Amino acid sequence: MVTLLQQLVNGIVLGGLLAFITLGYTMVYGIIQLINFAHGEVFMVGSYAALATYLWALPSGIQSTWYLALPIVILAGAAFSVLVAVIMERFAYRPLRNAPRLAPLITALGISVFLQEAVRNFFPDGTRPKAFPEVFPEGQLTFLGVTVPASGLLLVVMAIILTGALQLYVNTSKLGRAMRATAQDPDTARLMGINPDRVIVLTFILGAALAGVGGVLYGVHYDNINITIGFQNGIFAFTAAVLGGIGSLRGAVVGAFCIGLIKTLAGQYMPGGTAYDYVWIFVILILVLVFRPQGFFGETERVRA
Amino acid sequence: MSALLEVRGLTVAYGAIEAVRDISFVVETGQIVCLIGANGAGKTTTLRTISGLLRPRAGDILFDGQSIANQPAHAILGAGVAHCPEGRRLFARMTVEENLLLGAYTRTDDGVTTDVQRVYDLFPVLGERRHNKAGLFSGGEQQMLAIGRAMMSRPRLLMLDEPSMGLSPIMTQKIFDTLADLKAQGTTILLVEQNALAALALCDRGYVVDLGRTTLEGPGHELLADHRVRAAYLGEG
Numbered sequence: 001m002v003t004l005l006q007q008l009v010n011g012i013v014l015g016g017l018l019a020f021i022t023l024g025y026t027m028v029y030g031i032i033q034l035i036n037f038a039h040g041e042v043f044m045v046g047s048y049a050a051l052a053t054y055l056w057a058l059p060s061g062i063q064s065t066w067y068l069a070l071p072i073v074i075l076a077g078a079a080f081s082v083l084v085a086v087i088m089e090r091f092a093y094r095p096l097r098n099a100p101r102l103a104p105l106i107t108a109l110g111i112s113v114f115l116q117e118a119v120r121n122f123f124p125d126g127t128r129p130k131a132f133p134e135v136f137p138e139g140q141l142t143f144l145g146v147t148v149p150a151s152g153l154l155l156v157v158m159a160i161i162l163t164g165a166l167q168l169y170v171n172t173s174k175l176g177r178a179m180r181a182t183a184q185d186p187d188t189a190r191l192m193g194i195n196p197d198r199v200i201v202l203t204f205i206l207g208a209a210l211a212g213v214g215g216v217l218y219g220v221h222y223d224n225i226n227i228t229i230g231f232q233n234g235i236f237a238f239t240a241a242v243l244g245g246i247g248s249l250r251g252a253v254v255g256a257f258c259i260g261l262i263k264t265l266a267g268q269y270m271p272g273g274t275a276y277d278y279v280w281i282f283v284i285l286i287l288v289l290v291f292r293p294q295g296f297f298g299e300t301e302r303v304r305a
Numbered sequence: 306m307s308a309l310l311e312v313r314g315l316t317v318a319y320g321a322i323e324a325v326r327d328i329s330f331v332v333e334t335g336q337i338v339c340l341i342g343a344n345g346a347g348k349t350t351t352l353r354t355i356s357g358l359l360r361p362r363a364g365d366i367l368f369d370g371q372s373i374a375n376q377p378a379h380a381i382l383g384a385g386v387a388h389c390p391e392g393r394r395l396f397a398r399m400t401v402e403e404n405l406l407l408g409a410y411t412r413t414d415d416g417v418t419t420d421v422q423r424v425y426d427l428f429p430v431l432g433e434r435r436h437n438k439a440g441l442f443s444g445g446e447q448q449m450l451a452i453g454r455a456m457m458s459r460p461r462l463l464m465l466d467e468p469s470m471g472l473s474p475i476m477t478q479k480i481f482d483t484l485a486d487l488k489a490q491g492t493t494i495l496l497v498e499q500n501a502l503a504a505l506a507l508c509d510r511g512y513v514v515d516l517g518r519t520t521l522e523g524p525g526h527e528l529l530a531d532h533r534v535r536a537a538y539l540g541e542g
Contacts, residue, residue, distance in 0.1 A: 174410070181396050181407050187358055188394040190378035191387075193411035193458065 002145040007268045008261065013152035013221065015260025016159035020214025021237035022244070022252040023166060024207025030183040030247035031203045032097070034104050038088060038111035039211060040234015042081045046212030047132075047225045048119055049080030054133045069135045074216045081212025084115070085204045094197070112234075116227045129226040132219030151221040158217060162210060163253050170249060175202055183247065236263070239285045245298025254296060259284070308367070309334045309493050310355070310386075310462055315364035317347075317354045324350040326517040327364070332462065332495050332510075337488050339496040339504040339525070341538060342514035348497040349391050351514070352464050355495075356388035357381040368462070383411050387460035391467050391497075393451040397440030401431050404439050404450055408457030417457070424453035427483070445476035452483060456492070463487065464495045469503065481507050501538040505529040513538070 021043050028036045053076035054063060062068045088111055096104045120126040139150040170176035181189040182199045190196060218233070219225045240259040244251025259281060267277035288295060310332040317325040325347040332338045340348045353359045355366055357378035366374045373381050382388075387408075396404050405424055409417045425432025428449040434442075439450055448468055455463055465484070469477040481503050488494055498504035505511050505525040513521040513534060521528065528534050 174406075177399075177403055177407060178410060180399065184396050184398060185394055188390060188396070189407075190358060191356060191382065191390060191394075192407045192454075193379045193382035194407075195377070195379045 003268065005144065005146045007264045009146055009148055009152070011261035011264035012257060013149075013155055013260070014264060015257030016156040017214055017218055017221070018233065018237045018240050018260055019159045019163055019253050019256035020210045020217070021233055022240045022256045023163060023249060024204075024211050025234075025237055025241040026244070026246055026248065026252040027170075027179075027203050027207050029241070031179065031200055032093070033101065034093065034108065035238070036093075037105070037108040037234070037238075038115060039207065040230035040232070040237065041112050041115035042085050042088075042208050042230070043211040043215040043218070043233060044225075044227060044230025045084050045115060045119065046077035046081035046208075046215030047219045047229065048123055048130075048215075049212070050074065050077035050216040050219060051130055051132060051225065052123070053077075054135065063133070066135055066137055069133075070220075073133075073135055074213055077216035078209045078212035081208040081215065082205050085208030085211075086201060089201060089204045094200075112231065116231065119227050126227065129224050132223055132225050136220050149221070151217075155217045155221050158213065162213065163249075166206060166210065167249050169206075175199070179203060236281060239281050241295075242285060243288050243295050245295030247299070248295070248297035251295055251297035307334055308332065309369060310495065311367040312351070312355070313365045313367070315351065315354065315366065316362045317350050317359055318362045323362070324517055325354070328514065328517065328519055329364075330512045330519055330522070332493060334493055335488070335491065336509040337484065337494040337496060337507055338510045338512070339498055339508040340512050340514050340519075341498055341501040341504055341528075341534075343538075344499070346514040347517040348514050349466055352388060352390075352466050352495070352497055355381075355464065356386060379411070382458055382460075385458075385461035387455040387458050387463050389451050389455040389463065389465045389468065392470065393444075393447050395439040395447055395451055395454070398438055400436050401439055401442075401450060402435045404454050405457050408454035411458060420457055420459070424456065427486075428453060444471050445473070445479070448472060448476075448480055449483070452480070452487075456487070460492070462493045462495060464497075466497045467499060468496070469498065469500045477503060501534070502529070505534075 021040060024039050025036060028034055050073035054069065054073050058069060058072065092107050092111055093104055096107060136151050136154055141148045170179055178189065178194045178199050179202065181192060182194060182196055186196060218229060236259055237256065240255035241252050243258055244255025262284060263277050263281055266280035267274035270276065270280060308331045312328060312330050315325055315328045316323060328351060340351065342348055350359065354361050357376055361374050365372055368384055368386060373384060396407065402421065405421050409420065425435065430446055431450055431453065439447065442450065468480050472480065477500065484494060485507060496504055496508060505528050508525040511523065511525045511528040512519045521531065521534065
C-alpha cells in the first residue's frame with residue numbers, strides 16, 4: 001500500500017514535469033499542425049542555461065541564498081529557451097510555412113540533433129552528465145510512510161499554477177482569442193485582421209517559456225542533467241499530448257499526468273520493472289493511435305468549409 | 306461619386322488554372338455592387354484576392370486610390386475592407402461574443418462594447434444567447450453573426466460572399482433587408498450571389514461574371530430586365 005502511494009506521488013511529480021513540455025507541443029500543433037520534435041531540446045537548453053547562469057553569473061552570496069538563486073535561474077532558463085524557440089521559428093520553420101508537411105517535420109528532427117550537439121560541444125565537458133546545483137532546500141514531507149520531496153512538491157505546484165495561468169491567458173486575453181481563432185480557421189483569422197506571424201511567434205514563446213521552467217525544475221528535482229533529457233522527456237510529452245488529444249490544452253495537462261503515472265506504476269508493477277517502463281508508454285501511444293486517435297479531448301476532424 | 310474600390314484587369318490562378326482572367330469592375334462609395342454568375346465563375350476567388358488571402362497574378366486592386374494588391378490580409382482589413390466569407394466561417398467553438406470581439410480585433414478605441422451592443426440590438430437572438438457557441442445556431446442566425454462580425458471592424462467596404470447560401474426564402478429576405486439597412490447607414494457593399502434575382506433587385510450596379518471575366522454590366526434593374534441574364538441566371542428560356 002505504501003509502495004503504491006509512493007509510486008502515485010512519484011508519478012504525479014513526473015506528470016507535472018511532463019505537463020511543462022506537453023503544452024508547448026500541443027499549442028504549436030494546434031496553430032501550425034507541426035509536431036515540433038525539437039521542443040524537448042528547448043526544455044533541455046533551459047536546464048543548461050540555468051546551470052550556466054548559476055555557475056558563471058551568480059556571485060557566491062546569491063548562489064547560497066536559495067530564494068534568490070531559484071527565481072533567477074528559473075527566469076534565465078525560461079528566457080534562454082524562449083530565445084532558442086524564437087530563432088528556431090524564424091529561421092527554420094517560417095521559411096517552410098507553405099512547404100509540404102514532411103519538410104518542417106524533418107527540419108524539427110534536424111534542429112533536435114543540432115541543439116543536442118551544440119550543448120555537447122560548447123558546454124565545458126558537455127558529454128558528461130552535470131550535477132545540478134542546490135537551488136532549493138533539500139527536505140521532504142513524510143506522510144503515512146510516503147515521502148514527498150520538497151522539490152517534487154515545488155515542481156507540481158509550479159506546474160499547476162503555470163498551466164492554469166496559461167489556460168486563463170489563452171481563454172480570456174485578446175491575443176489568446178487570436179491564437180484560438182488561428183488554430184480553428186487560419187484564413188478566417190486573417191480576415192479578422194490577425195497577423196498569423198505574430199500569433200505563431202507568441203505560441204512558440206509561451207510553449208518555450210513553460211518548457212524552460214520545466215527544464216530548470218527537472219534539474220532541481222532530479223539533481224542531474226544531461227543532453228538527452230530533452231529528447232527522452234520530449235517523447236514522453238509527445239505521447240502525453242497525443243493521449244490528451246493534440247491541440248487541446250486541457251488534454252495536454254491530463255495526458256501528462258496520465259503518462260507520469262503510467263510510467264512509474266508500470267516500473268513498479270509490470271514485468272521487467274523500470275527497465276521496461278518506456279515500453280508501456282509506447283504501448284499506450286500505439287493503442288491510442290489505433291483506437292482513439294483524437295485522444296481524450298481532441299477533435300475527430302477539423303471543420304473546414 | 307468616387308470609386309472606393311477599383312479592380313483593374315485582375316488575373317488570379319491556382320497553379321496553371323486561371324480562375325479569374327482579366328476582371329475589371331468599380332464599386333462607388335455608398336453603393337451596393339453585386340457580382341453574379343454561375344458556380345466556378347471566379348466570384349469567390351475575386352473576393353479572396355481583394356481581401357489578401359490570394360495573390361493576383363496580374364492586374365491591380367485600388368482601394369480609395371491606393372493599391373492593396375500585394376498587401377497581407379490583416380493590413381487590408383486595417384485599411385477598411387471587411388470580408389464576410391462564403392459558408393460564414395464562424396469560429397464555431399467560440400461564443401457569439403468572442404466571434405464579435407474577433408471582428409473588432411484590430412480596433413483599439415473604446416467603442417467596441419457599444420458596437421457589440423448594436424449588433425445585439427440589430428439581431429436580438431444573438432444578444433439573448435451571446436455566451437452560446439456560434440456553432441449551435443441555425444444557418445440564418447449564423448449568417449447574421451457573420452455579418453455582425455464583419456461589421457465590427459467598422460469597414461468602409463463590406464464584401465459578402467453568398468450570404469443567402471442554404472437559407473430559407475424568409476431568412477434570405479431578412480438578410481437582404483439588413484444589407485439595405487447597412488447601405489442606408491453609409492456602408493459600401495460588394496456582394497457576390499448566386500441568388501441573382503434578389504441580388505440584382507437590391508444592388509445599384511451589377512456585373513455578370515462568366516468563366517473568370519465580366520461579360521455584362523449595368524444598373525441592377527437593367528440587368529434584371531436583360532433577356533440574356535434572365536435566360537442564363539433566372540431560369541427563363
